[in-house]
Structures are given as structure tokens and as C-alpha cells.
Amino acid sequence: MCGIVGYVGPRDCSDVLVSALTKLEYRGYDSAGIAVFENGKIEVAKSKGRLTDLVAKMEKEGKPSGHAGIGHTRWATHGEPSDVNSHPHSGRRVTIVHNGIIENYKQIKKFLIDNDRTEFLSDTDTEIVAQLLDYYYDGNPVRCIRKVLHEIRGSFALGIVFADRPETVYAVRCESPLIVGQGMGEAFIASDVPAIIKYTKDYYLLEYGEIAVLKNGSASFCNLHGRMIEKELKTADFDEDSAEKGGFEHFMIKEIHEQPTAVKTTITPRIEDGMPNLSECGITPETLKSFKNIFIVACGTAMHAGMVGKYVIEKLARVSVTVDIASEFRYRDPLLNEDDLVIIISQSGETADSKAVLNLAKEKGAKTLAVVNVKGSSIARESDMVIYTHAGPEIAVASTKAYMVQLSVMYLLAFEMAYAKGRIDEKECRRLTAELVKTPEIIERAISLEYNCQYISTKLITADSLLYIGRGLDYALSMEGSLKLKEVSYIHSESYAAGELKHGTISLITEGMPVIAVATQTSLLEKTVSNIKEVKARGAMTIVICDEAAEFDNDAADYTIRIPKISEVLMPMIATVPMQLLAYYTSVNKGNDVDKPRNLAKSVTVE
Ligand code: M6R
16 A cells, blocks of 8 residues: 655656656555655655646646655555645655554654644654654664664655755665665665666665665665665566556556466466476475365455365365455464465565464464565565466556466466375376466457457446356355456445355345356356346346356346356356456446556555
8 A cells, every 4th residue: 555656866856756656556546746856955746636636736836856756656544635644744854755554653643742743734644754753863864764663663664855865865664565776877766666667677675674775876775773784686577568558448458468478477387297396486295285274365356366276275185275364364363283384365465464364374383375476575575485476567456367377376286285185196187287278278268258248248337236146166256256346346246155145135136136147167057047047037137157068048148158168177267257357348338447446555555
């Protein structure tokens, strides 16, 4: 939540900051601001609303002109979105931008008031930090930052400028992600690499408690104790094009189209001689045999990938798998011990609740495995084992390709585990793996149903509410279909186990209410079709997602989306596509901001 950037170098700083913030808007977009040294003085411009509102304001009122500064795009935590609550925030001599939360800001505010510091303009926790920095500032910025770090609690990253240190930007990371980019004679800070990829692919990853000083176009680093440190320069493995729309109208649709490649890039290095092989991720057959219980814990879409994982791992490897929402799991005193494996799935690798579960699992002695997309993210670095998904940067807030590659990893794990445990023989393992290898091509064919989905989505736009139903794997999948649709179309949607409808929910069905049934599992088709008929008989408008060969009464479905067939267990990877397309086009047809749905942010780094 929130994106921060900073720049020191020969370019026009305001332009660089705005350009970098554009790439971080997925982290929050209710207000934005920048602070730039102009003729040795800090000039601030900020505005409620999107970055475009800030740009418009600067066009009207003038933009700060200089070569060093910081910027911010906000997802409000403390204080409503407003001009005054927008970052940057200032003390008398210090101006800061902040990503994350300061848990003890009330105590600090009291401390400041008790010490005659009463000039608070905003409702934010950030301003308290700016004031505290100012309170302790004695002319030595790094010493002052270190002092403040010892007093504030929470998860945060800060970009800081001191009025008497022109052309210099300071940055510090405690939990919330922060990188320092290094270009030719210029240096950057950013919450994420795509923000600066246009300028440089080289970056340093700040660790907990590390402070960066950007001056004269380069960066130096020290730790929490003030000791200078050398850091390893990393190079991003993607380029500017991956972070651009590339001719598509929105990132979401671009990312839907990127799925075949993303799956291929994710599974290929983990398949050797036709068999799954996760050894490059530190996972051996012996490891996979050793666990009594498996817990998959995550949030949102990533948790839904875990739901599919549960069905597949239990079915093939016959190991008990519990899936839980991270924000619930962490507070329910879970029964965990050394014989258990906790799998954390996360696109960003920074989700606060998922991180907390990782720490809890480690405390309890369980083994931890991260399935993460963002390289070097906290969850990836702190887990015992990590399987990186290679989806490339996912910019749209609604996750599509990240979910798809998470599914592909769930399959690789299930196949290797089932084989290691002797639940399937080599022939079956090879067969399943070969089917997984085919998925990129079949996903491509499913994407070619785009126009059919676009047409059917026109039938959804007037709905206030709809249901997604399915059985077994289709039910697990329908949870994601429902979330995707509601988050971008703003139509209320629930996913329901088809067989459970009659126990209460069917009373919601009224004339014309859309019910989308996912029916890809042949063995359950007949039963799901009965449920579809039941809702249709009560007035529902039914849309059925099934495979191209599925046979059922024509009158059960008002609309049918027939998807290409693959082994039944892998059907979720194909059926996902029309669900994503339905969500996307419903949102487009309603004129919503598809890539930045209201109230959301991509990376949820607060509880
Ligand atoms: O970065 P993570 O995968 O940990 O994020 C978890 C959820 O916030 C995320 O999957 C969210 O539900 C999606 N953006 C929804 O499309």
C-alpha cells in the first residue's frame, strides 16, 4: 500500500518522480505528491485524487523544478484522502514520504505535544514521523534517522529530505519494500523495481533497518548501527516493455494474454526429462515425503490458488491439506509443529498477514515454503524454501497471470509429492506432467474465446448481484471467478458450492439473476446440471462454463462458454480464462477503472 519514489540526478526531478509514480499507482491511488529541491529550497506539490490530478494541478500552478526529490502515491490508512493528508509531510526542516504504518504514532504524538510540538496539519501517522525527525535533528541526518528508527514501531519505508541538505535524498526500510536504483550518474528509490525500469535495470535491495543516502548521482548505505555497508548490485530480469501496456487497453487484459508465456516460463525449468523436478527450489522427493500435514495460507486470489492446490494435492498425494486465510490463521492459535509444511502463496511477497503467518510457522518449528512472484521480496527471503513463479511484473490490481502461475506450481508440487509418496506411478506422473506442459497452448485457445465472453458480459452489466456455483475443483475455481468479477465490476457476487444452494442461498434467486456455473468435472456434471436447472426454474439467467465435449440438456443454459479440454484435474487452468474475461469485459462495459478498482491497492502491506 502506497508507493514511494525518490531521485537524485541530472534529469528534471519532477518528471522522473511523476513517471516513476505512474508505475506505482497500483499500490494506492487516492492522492499523490512530490517534494523537490528548487534552488536549494524544498518545494512541495500534492493533491487528492489520481496522479493525473496532481499533474493537472502542477500544470496550472507550476511544478517544482530541480534535480533531487521524493514522491508518493497513497492508499489512505490514517486520515481520509484529502489534499492535506496527501504526502509528502513536513516538520520544520524535514519532509518525508512514507509507505506502511506507524503503530505507536499516538504515543509519539503525545510525546511531541508534551515537548511543545503542536503544529500538526494532517490526520496521518506520517506527519508524526516528520515532526519526530525534526525534533531530533541536530544537523546529522543519518544519526537523526537512526534515533527515530529506535522509537517508531510498525512496518514502513521512508523517503526523506532535509532542508539543509539540498540535492540529497535519504531512505530507510523497515519491513515495507524499498529498492535503490543505480543509473549512470543518477540514483533512485522506489517501492518496486518497475517504477524505475525505464531509467535503469540495476538496483540494490534495502534490507530491514538499512539506510541509503543518495547524493551526486550515487548511493551509499549504512545499517541501523550507523556502520557503512557494501551492498550487492542486482539486475532486473525484465525490461520496460513488461511494465507497459504494449498496445492493450488495460494491464488486466494484457496480463490475461500473457498467461501462456507466464505458465511456460514457470514450469519449464521445473520439468526434467518429462518429470517434475523442484530441486532448484531446494525441494527434494525426500522433503515432500516427510510432512504429516500441509497448510496453505494466503490472502485473496493467492488463497484461491491454494484452494485448487488442496483439491489436487489431496486427490493425488493423499495428504491432508488445510487452506486458510492468512488474517484468520494468524490469530487462531493453529495446531502446527515440526512435521508440518506451511505453504505461503503470494504474488507480491509482501502481504502483511501472509508475512505474519510465515513468522508464526517458523516460531512453531514448521517448515515453510513460499510460492512468490516478486524476486527478493520478504516472504521469499524469509522462507525455508521458495518456488518463484515467473509471471513477470503484474500491474493490474486484479490478479490474473499471477493466479495462473500459482496454479501451475500447485500442480507441479502435487505431481512430485504424489510420485514421491508412491501414490501415483512414474507413468501416471509423466502423463500428468505432459498434460501440464500442454496447458500454455490450451490457455491460448481459451483466450481466443474472448469475443464470446465479451458478448456474454453485456448480459451481466445490469445485475446487482450474481452467484458463481460449482462442485469440487469447479467450486474452488468459482471462488476466484466470483472475486475477480466483484472486484472490477462492483457487482455483488458470491461463490457457492452448487450442492449447498438448497440449504438457504437459493432464496436469493429472482427473475433474471445471473448464475454462472462452472462445470468442467465430468464425474460431477450431471449433479451440477441438476443444480443449474433448479436455479433456472426459479428465474435465474444461467451461464455455463464447461468443456467443449460436455453433454447436457440444452435448456439448462441460457449461455454456454465451451472451453478446450485437457485432463480433468487440470481444467481449472483453462476454465480460469473465461472467468477473467467475463470480469474484465463487465468492468469495461460498465466504464470502471479496470486496472485500479475503487478502494483497492495491489500490495496489502497493512493488516
Ligand atoms: O500479493 P499477494 O498475492 O499476497 O496478495 C494477496 C491478495 O491481496 C491478492 O491476491 C488480491 O486478492 C488480488 N489482487 C485480487 O485480484
